[in-house]
Amino acid sequence: MSTRSDRKGWQERLTAHIRAQxxxxxxxxxxxxxxxxxxxxxxxxxxxxxxxxxxxxGVGNATVYRTLHLLSDxxxxxxxxxxxxxxxxxxxxxxxxxxxxVCTACGTILEFEDDAIEDLQRQASxxxxxxxxxxxxxxxxxxxxxxxxxxxGPAQRHARPRKARARR
Amino acid sequence: MSTRSDRKGWQERLTAHIRAQxxxxxxxxxxxxxxxxxxxxxxxxxxxxxxxxxxxxGVGNATVYRTLHLLSDxxxxxxxxxxxxxxxxxxxxxxxxxxxxVCTACGTILEFEDDAIEDLQRQASxxxxxxxxxxxxxxxxxxxxxxxxxxxGPAQRHARPRKARARR
DNA sequence: CTACATGCAAAGAATTTGCAAAATA
DNA sequence: TATTTTGCAAATTCTTTGCATGTAG
Numbered sequence: 282m283s284t285r286s287d288r289k290g291w292q293e294r295l296t297a298h299i300r301a302q303x304x305x306x307x308x309x310x311x312x313x314x315x316x317x318x319x320x321x322x323x324x325x326x327x328x329x330x331x332x333x334x335x336x337x338x339g340v341g342n343a344t345v346y347r348t349l350h351l352l353s354d355x356x357x358x359x360x361x362x363x364x365x366x367x368x369x370x371x372x373x374x375x376x377x378x379x380x381x382x383v384c385t386a387c388g389t390i391l392e393f394e395d396d397a398i399e400d401l402q403r404q405a406s407x408x409x410x411x412x413x414x415x416x417x418x419x420x421x422x423x424x425x426x427x428x429x430x431x432x433x434g435p436a437q438r439h440a441r442p443r444k445a446r447a448r449r
Numbered sequence: 450m451s452t453r454s455d456r457k458g459w460q461e462r463l464t465a466h467i468r469a470q471x472x473x474x475x476x477x478x479x480x481x482x483x484x485x486x487x488x489x490x491x492x493x494x495x496x497x498x499x500x501x502x503x504x505x506x507g508v509g510n511a512t513v514y515r516t517l518h519l520l521s522d523x524x525x526x527x528x529x530x531x532x533x534x535x536x537x538x539x540x541x542x543x544x545x546x547x548x549x550x551v552c553t554a555c556g557t558i559l560e561f562e563d564d565a566i567e568d569l570q571r572q573a574s575x576x577x578x579x580x581x582x583x584x585x586x587x588x589x590x591x592x593x594x595x596x597x598x599x600x601x602g603p604a605q606r607h608a609r610p611r612k613a614r615a616r617r
Numbered sequence: 618c619t620a621c622a623t624g625c626a627a628a629g630a631a632t633t634t635g636c637a638a639a640a641t642a
Numbered sequence: 643t644a645t646t647t648t649g650c651a652a653a654t655t656c657t658t659t660g661c662a663t664g665t666a667g
Contacts, residue, residue, distance in 0.1 A: 410593030425578030
């Protein structure tokens, strides 16, 4: 059953959300959403903005930030923090809930779900009197490809953030 | 057994680490470590700096940042990201491993450990061919006190970061 | 027409870095 | 004394905001 926001419905869902707030369904908003939902992976704002500019030059970065927030408010998108010092976004509610496996060597991010862990998290919350609202979990390690390739090396995530490739 | 870095050993461990790098055991470094290990909770750099200044005015913030990194390299401290847009630190290796329960109403951070979850995380990693190096998990919700007090409200963590109380 | 949205540039916040002066070994 | 550190301020990086102009409804 149902809290679906798959590749089809974002248009209507977004329009509904905007109208509900007395807002306006504008060209840039639709363009940015269009591009975002066409992307794979967990792009950062910068990546989204670049993709948008490729198809619709003239759209300002501030609007990309603002629209991503809008999509987040609409529940169509979720912000993630992988400890890199900037936010990454992903389409929301693709599945019930999922966590991430982040390869510290190549940066690949795999998604996975585990109901047993979900249950234990809920139990742990209750054990401490918490009313669980949400949770996040990331496992950092080396993916099979990098293990085979023997590259345990670079792309240090975790710990000391804000240093990932500079780009200005 | 033994990867202990409790209230006693940080002095020697830090000194050893510094000397091993051909570095110097300086006044500010010891002062900052002293203050940090005397603090409770998961202070952000700002809080650490404030506490340091109270006892040793004249220490620059840059040095606090640099020393916290040093402590991290020495394995005495761990950086955490609770999605607030800034890093929090905690003394490392107090226990085997633990996760966090973050109250979205009052900001309290509780620690807990759960071996069963640890096991499942390892299993999930293996299932996807990952060599797990580390992992982090946070549960966001409302703590018992806030539930009783009926405050589900403010202190929005998660999602839209970088907006938490401004202080300059 | 009128309120909301956009773009641009400036403002902010957290963190890093350059450099001359200070301190350690 | 030779280097490493420190402090301060300036620079960076990501994100938010102010404001004049553009535009959906």
